Structure formats: structure tokens, C-alpha cells
Amino acid sequence: MKRLRIKNNAITLFFGIFVFLIIGCTGKQKSSNSSSESQPHSFTAIKYAKGFRIEHFDGYTRLTILNPWNNWTPYQTYNLYKTNGDKLPSEGTNLKIPLESIVVNTFAYFDFLEQLGQIDKITGITDGFRVYNPNILRRIAKDSIADLGDPFKMNLEKTLALKPNAILTSAYAQRDQYSERLVQAGIPVIYNLEWMENSPLARAEWIKMIAVFFDKEADADRIFDQIEKRYLKVKEKVGGVEKKYSVMAGDNFQGTWYVPGGRSFNACLFRDANLNYYYEDDHNSGSIGLDIETILTQFGKADYWFGCTADSYEELNEKDPKYKLLKSVKDKHVFNNKNRVTPSGGNDFFESAIANPDLILSDFIKAVYPALLPQYHFTYIKPLKTDNAL
Amino acid sequence: MKRNAILFSILVILLLTAFFCDLFVGNAHISIRETWAALWGSSGDTITDEIVRNYRMPKALTSILAGASLSVAGLLMQTLFRNPLAGPDVLGVSAGAGLGVALLTMLNGSFLYPIISTLGSMAQVIAAIAGAALTLLLILFVSSRINDSITILVLGMIFGYVASAAVTILQSFADPDSLKVFVTWTFGSTSNVTWNKMPIMAGIVIIGILSSFFLQKNLNSLLLGEHYASTVGLNIKSIRIVLITITALVTGTITAFAGPIAFVGVVIPHFARALFGTVNHRIVIPATLLSGGILMIICDIISQVPISNRTLPINAVTALFGAPMIIWIVLKRKKL
Numbered sequence: 001m002k003r004l005r006i007k008n009n010a011i012t013l014f015f016g017i018f019v020f021l022i023i024g025c026t027g028k029q030k031s032s033n034s035s036s037e038s039q040p041h042s043f044t045a046i047k048y049a050k051g052f053r054i055e056h057f058d059g060y061t062r063l064t065i066l067n068p069w070n071n072w073t074p075y076q077t078y079n080l081y082k083t084n085g086d087k088l089p090s091e092g093t094n095l096k097i098p099l100e101s102i103v104v105n106t107f108a109y110f111d112f113l114e115q116l117g118q119i120d121k122i123t124g125i126t127d128g129f130r131v132y133n134p135n136i137l138r139r140i141a142k143d144s145i146a147d148l149g150d151p152f153k154m155n156l157e158k159t160l161a162l163k164p165n166a167i168l169t170s171a172y173a174q175r176d177q178y179s180e181r182l183v184q185a186g187i188p189v190i191y192n193l194e195w196m197e198n199s200p201l202a203r204a205e206w207i208k209m210i211a212v213f214f215d216k217e218a219d220a221d222r223i224f225d226q227i228e229k230r231y232l233k234v235k236e237k238v239g240g241v242e243k244k245y246s247v248m249a250g251d252n253f254q255g256t257w258y259v260p261g262g263r264s265f266n267a268c269l270f271r272d273a274n275l276n277y278y279y280e281d282d283h284n285s286g287s288i289g290l291d292i293e294t295i296l297t298q299f300g301k302a303d304y305w306f307g308c309t310a311d312s313y314e315e316l317n318e319k320d321p322k323y324k325l326l327k328s329v330k331d332k333h334v335f336n337n338k339n340r341v342t343p344s345g346g347n348d349f350f351e352s353a354i355a356n357p358d359l360i361l362s363d364f365i366k367a368v369y370p371a372l373l374p375q376y377h378f379t380y381i382k383p384l385k386t387d388n389a390l
Numbered sequence: 391m392k393r394n395a396i397l398f399s400i401l402v403i404l405l406l407t408a409f410f411c412d413l414f415v416g417n418a419h420i421s422i423r424e425t426w427a428a429l430w431g432s433s434g435d436t437i438t439d440e441i442v443r444n445y446r447m448p449k450a451l452t453s454i455l456a457g458a459s460l461s462v463a464g465l466l467m468q469t470l471f472r473n474p475l476a477g478p479d480v481l482g483v484s485a486g487a488g489l490g491v492a493l494l495t496m497l498n499g500s501f502l503y504p505i506i507s508t509l510g511s512m513a514q515v516i517a518a519i520a521g522a523a524l525t526l527l528l529i530l531f532v533s534s535r536i537n538d539s540i541t542i543l544v545l546g547m548i549f550g551y552v553a554s555a556a557v558t559i560l561q562s563f564a565d566p567d568s569l570k571v572f573v574t575w576t577f578g579s580t581s582n583v584t585w586n587k588m589p590i591m592a593g594i595v596i597i598g599i600l601s602s603f604f605l606q607k608n609l610n611s612l613l614l615g616e617h618y619a620s621t622v623g624l625n626i627k628s629i630r631i632v633l634i635t636i637t638a639l640v641t642g643t644i645t646a647f648a649g650p651i652a653f654v655g656v657v658i659p660h661f662a663r664a665l666f667g668t669v670n671h672r673i674v675i676p677a678t679l680l681s682g683g684i685l686m687i688i689c690d691i692i693s694q695v696p697i698s699n700r701t702l703p704i705n706a707v708t709a710l711f712g713a714p715m716i717i718w719i720v721l722k723r724k725k726l
Binding site: 067069070128129147148149150152153155156157158160161163172176177180181184185186256258286287289 | 416417418419420436437440441444445446498503504507510511562563565566567568570571574577579581582584696698699700701
């Protein structure tokens with residue numbers, strides 16, 4: 001009995017230590033929000049994007065990335081100075097600009113940096129085999145850009161050894177240990193949340209965010225104004241056309257069909273291309289997982305299908321003969337996103353489309369209303385190859 | 391006795407050598423001299439110091455602790471259930487931890503976000519520990535009601551299956567990014583543990599390992615069967631609860647900090663018994679401890695080798711590279 005009691009005490013002791021240690025570790029949190037604020041003398045005008053703001057103070061520029069999961073409260077603040085870093089506020093990450101080197105852990109920014117003439121500042125990227133940008137590929141081949149592996153599991157040692165001025169990485173709801181470690185090693189992390197924006201112009205406007213780090217704000221404003229102009233001009237072309245076609249999107253991935261939610265980037269493009277979309281009133285900004293039966297009932301009669309993963313109708317038929325039940329397949333109105341790809345898996349649709357929303361919108365309009373854009377050739381999308389299988 | 395002393399000395403030397411090799415090998419090109427300087431003072435470069443002291447060092451320590459403690463936990467389970475296939479995860483604790491992490495990953499963008507975000511990467515650890523602890527409580531509840539080890543073993547495995555099923559359901563609802571975050575966790579990683587997390591992990595794990603040393607006699611009695619053990623005065627029920635608690639704490643903690651790590655816990659106890667030719671826990675516990683640490687640290691070194699710029703998940707390396715080593719030993723000795 002006595003022995004049992006000792007063991008029971010031992011168990012209690014284990015639990016005690018366990019709980020104590022956990023509380024001890026989680027108890028320490030950053031105390032921030034000390035407000036020793038002066039007023040900014042100017043703001044950068046942001047027309048579409050909700051996820052960041054840029055304010056100019058004497059001697060420095062403040063960039064604030066806002067948190068889409070928490071009512072757009074600040075996610076991270078950066079104080080960017082050119083010459084004198086003495087008068088910076090205590091809050092936020094202080095960085096000397098323009099940056100001389102950057103590691104980019106997101107494909108969407110290659111074209112922004114190229115348009116800003118800063119591609120030579122990139123010293124590291126992830127998933128090199130999936131890159132499309134020929135300029136980046138050349139630099140990887142010449143070893144002036146290092147490939148740091150899996151974007152979700154970056155090679156930390158190699159990243160640290162590059163000693164970049166900063167790292168640009170996609171922020172997810174969960175703060176990952178990689179970013180924490182980089183910050184701990186004194187390398188600032190620039191969090192990218194462009195992918196949470198739900199309109200193509202809002203996403204393209206993030207060029208202004210990255211531009212401040214290279215002191216290229218004026219260039220970014222000018223580039224974005226042109227993007228906006230081009231986009232609205234294309235959109236205008238379908239403005240007077242009767243809205244009669246409907247569209248289906250996404251593809252089957254191991255039994256689940258992911259289609260864009262009604263507040264997503266793709267749904268916005270469909271609206272702007274004057275297309276009916278089953279989920280246009282839905283409030284989801286991510287994707288919605290559906291099964292094949294739901295797809296057949298909700299999208300069976302859709303006229304066009306964008307974002308198919310197959311290359312030909314034959315391949316589609318081999319994957320699943322049920323595809324033939326879809327009107328878009330019967331009418332041969334199916335398009336994939338593989339017009340610009342590399343043999344190893346690079347696809348420009350995931351790279352430069354963000355910075356060129358006018359082109360992706362033109363693609364959709366060209367597919368559905370070819371007469372409106374007679375001179376235009378597809379940039380990112382491609383009709384599936386036709387053959388005798390169907 | 392002399393043979394054992396020699397074998398133990400070899401294991402200790404191997405462990406220390408492997409530990410130092412792990413500190414000197416990595417993806418950043420740092421010379422042996424620079425690494426040495428960074429270890430004992432400063433290499434003159436802050437990033438090199440950072441890599442050696444705050445990245446490689448805790449990673450090597452985590453490998454040793456994970457390998458050693460999972461192996462000992464596996465040994466405890468094999469002895470308790472008298473089943474050669476038992477391992478640290480038979481109680482469903484790893485699966486429970488996985489369920490915790492899966493829930494966290496999927497709930498992240500939800501109303502819980504403000505709480506989760508203040509915790510940073512500790513959120514994942516806490517979620518895993520909560521999942522593991524819940525499974526442990528279930529198992530302890532069952533153990534207090536049922537007086538048959540095999541039934542507890544079967545129920546533990548059932549808990550594991552239920553947790554895995556729940557994880558699969560969550561995965562089918564997840565968006566591709568969350569899915570990738572979760573899958574990356576299941577790869578296992580010894581580099582997750584930073585110095586500020588180390589005291590918690592090391593604290594719990596070392597307590598677990600040390601307490602198993604005090605149970606040698608009880609474990610030896612268990613080898614003769616529960617019936618015999620109870621006739622020599624062993625309180626089977628209480629010893630069972632103690633063994634389950636130690637195993638679950640150790641496995642839950644390692645899984646929480648380093649992700650699920652398979653293989654080591656099942657195989658190393660067999661290896662240790664075969665190497666020393668005995669089942670006496672006075673020998674087998676330290677032998678298992680050392681061999682587990684050595685295997686894990688070798689696997690950690692292998693997992694650093696980049697294959698087309700990616701490093702291998704430690705969870706796969708343990709089985710892929712561990713299995714041939716063990717099979718070779720078995721073939722040489724003709725038995726385990």
C-alpha cells in the first residue's frame with residue numbers, strides 16, 4: 001500500500017511539473033503597444049488592398065501589415081529608414097532601406113520585383129524546380145540564387161548562411177517556428193498576406209508593399225496605376241454584353257473538388273469577366289471542397305470550365321468518364337492553366353498572374369467572348385487538346 | 391561483466407562521436423575550426439555562432455533525448471504487455487497528439503485565432519500535449535477499471551485508430567495550405583526545439599527516463615508473467631499505471647516537440663537485448679537508452695543531406711536507414 005502511495009505521489013509530481021513547465025513557458029508574452037506616437041506627415045494611397053498601410057514620418061516610413069484573421073488589427077509593423085536609425089519608435093521591426101539582398105519564399109513576388117527592377121537583389125528562393133521566371137532560373141543556374149528547399153520547411157542553415165537583409169514569406173494563421181528562428185537570429189521577416197485579398201487589383205496592389213523596402217514607392221505607384229488602367233479597360237469591354245454564360249472552376253483532387261469561394265480572387269475575376277458563377281453570393285474567401293455528385297448537380301450545366309488540371313479531353317475521359325456528363329466537356333469549353341509551364345513543374349500562372357491581373361481577365365474574356373478581343377492570344381490558360389476520344 | 395563494460399564504453403564513445411559529428415555537419419558551409427570556435431567562444435561571425443549554438447546544438451540534443459526516451463518507452467511497453475511489437479505509440483498517445491495538432495491547424499483562422507496567435511509556435515506544442523494528455527487520461531481510466539494488460543493494449547490501439555480517423559476527417563475538410571502545414575508536422579523534426587523550449591522537453595523526458603531506472607526490479611518480475619509477479623508481491627495494477635504514465639508522458643512530450651517519430655521505439659529494445667544477450671533490465675535499460683540516442687543522432691545526420699535541395703523528414707529516415715542496420719545485425723546473429 002505504501003509503495004502504491006509513493007507511486008501515486010510520483011504521478012502527481014509528474015503532472016505537477018508538467019503543468020508548471022507549460023504554464024511557465026506560455027506565460028511570457030510580448031508586451032507592446034507603448035504609444036509614443038508622432039503623427040505621420042503623409043500616407044501612401046491604397047485603393048484596393050485591405051492588408052497593409054504605408055505612413056511617412058520624419059526620417060522613416062512605417063509599413064503596417066494588417067491581420068485578416070483578427071479584424072485587420074496590426075500583424076507586423078516595419079520602420080524603414082534610409083540614413084539615421086536613431087529616432088525610430090520602440091515598436092516594430094527596424095530596417096535600413098533600400099534592402100541589398102532578400103530571400104523570397106513566395107512565387108507571387110517574382111514579377112513585382114522584376115517590374116521594380118530589383119530581381120538582382122534576390123539571393124534565395126524555395127522550390128527552385130517549380131520556378132517559371134526565366135530570369136530567376138538563369139540566376140539559380142549561375143548559383144547567384146540559392147534554392148532553400150521546401151517552402152513549408154525551409155532549410156534554416158542555408159538561409160541563415162546567406163545572411164540576407166530580410167526574408168519575404170507568406171504568413172499563415174499559424175506563426176511558424178521557421179520565422180521565429182530567423183527573427184531570433186536577427187534576420188527580419190517580411191510577412192506577405194497578399195493571398196488573403198479577394199480581388200485581383202487588391203492583390204496586384206501589394207507591389208506597393210514590397211516597393212517600400214527598395215525605396216521604389218513612386219515606381220510602384222506608377223506601375224500599379226497602369227495595371228489598374230489596363231484591367232478596367234478590359235473589364236469595360238464586357239460591360240455592355242448580356243450575362244448569359246456560366247462557369248465552373250477547380251478540379252477533382254483525390255475525391256474532393258475544390259472550387260473557389262464567392263469572395264475569392266477567382267470569383268471576382270468571373271464577375272469582372274461577366275460570367276455567372278454558382279457560388280457568387282457565397283461569403284467564403286478560400287476554397288470550398290465538394291464531391292463529384294454536388295459538382296454534377298451544381299455545375300453540370302455550366303458553359304465553361306476553367307482551371308482543369310488535364311491536358312486533353314482524352315486524359316479527362318481516362319481519369320473519370322463521369323466528366324463527360326458536364327456540359328462544358330460536351331461543348332469542349334474546358335481550359336487548363338498550363339499555357340506557360342516548364343518541364344519540371346514551373347507554371348507562370350502561379351507567378352506573374354498576380355502582377356498582371358489584366359492578362360488573366362483577358363484570358364477568361366477571350367475564352368468566352370473571343371470576338372471582343374480579336375488580337376489577343378491566351379497568356380496563362382489553354383484550351384484542352386481535342387481528339388477522338390469523346 | 392567485463393564484456394558488458396566494454397560494450398557500454400563503446401556505446402558511450404559512439405554516442406559522443408555521433409553527437410559531435412552532428413554539430414559539425416550541416417547545410418551551411420562552416421569549417422571544423424569555425425564550428426569549434428563557435429562552440430567554445432565565438433567564431434567572429436554572429437550567424438555562424440547562431441547556427442552552431444542555437445540551431446545545431448539544440449537539434450543534436452533533441453535527437454539524443456528523443457531517440458533515448460522513445461526507446462526506453464518502447465522497452466517499458468514491450469515488458470508490460472510482453473509483446474515484441476509494442477512500442478511507445480501503442481497507447482494511442484502519438485495519435486492523440488496528432489489529433490491535437492490537426493485540430494489546431496484547422497481551427498486556426500477561426501474565432502480562436504487571437505488566443506492561438508499570441509502563443510506563436512508554442513501553440514502547436516500545447517495542442518499536441520493536450521491531445522496526448524487526453525489520450526493518457528482515457529488509458530488511465532481504462533487501466534483503473536480493467537485488470538488485463540492485453541485488453542488495455544487493444545483499447546490503446548483502438549484509441550489510436552479513433553484519433554487517426556478524426557485526423558483524416560479533419561484533413562478532408564482542410565484547405566490545401568493547412569493540410570501542408572499539418573503534413574509537414576507529421577514528417578517530424580528535431581530542429582523544432584529552441585533553447586527556450588528545451589527545459590520543458592528535457593525536464594519531462596529526463597524525469598521519465600530516470601524513473602524507469604527505479605523500476606528495474608519490478609520490470610524484471612513482470613518478465614516472468616503477471617501471475618508470477620503478483621505472487622512475489624508486485625502490485626500489478628499500480629505498476630501498470632506507473633509504466634503507462636511514464637510512457638505516455640515521454641511519448642506525448644517528444645511527439646509534441648519533434649512530431650511523430652516511428653520505428654526507433656519498437657526496434658531499439660530488441661537491438662539492445664540482442665547486443666547484450668540479456669533481458670535483465672538493469673543492463674537493458676541503459677543499453678536501450680544509449681542505442682536509441684545513437685540511432686536517432688545518426689538519422690539526424692543523414693536527414694541533413696540535401697536531396698535536390700530538400701532535406702529528408704526524420705520520421706522517414708529512422709525507418710529507411712534504421713531498418714537495414716537492424717536487419718543486418720539480426721542476420722548476423724540469426725535471431726533478435
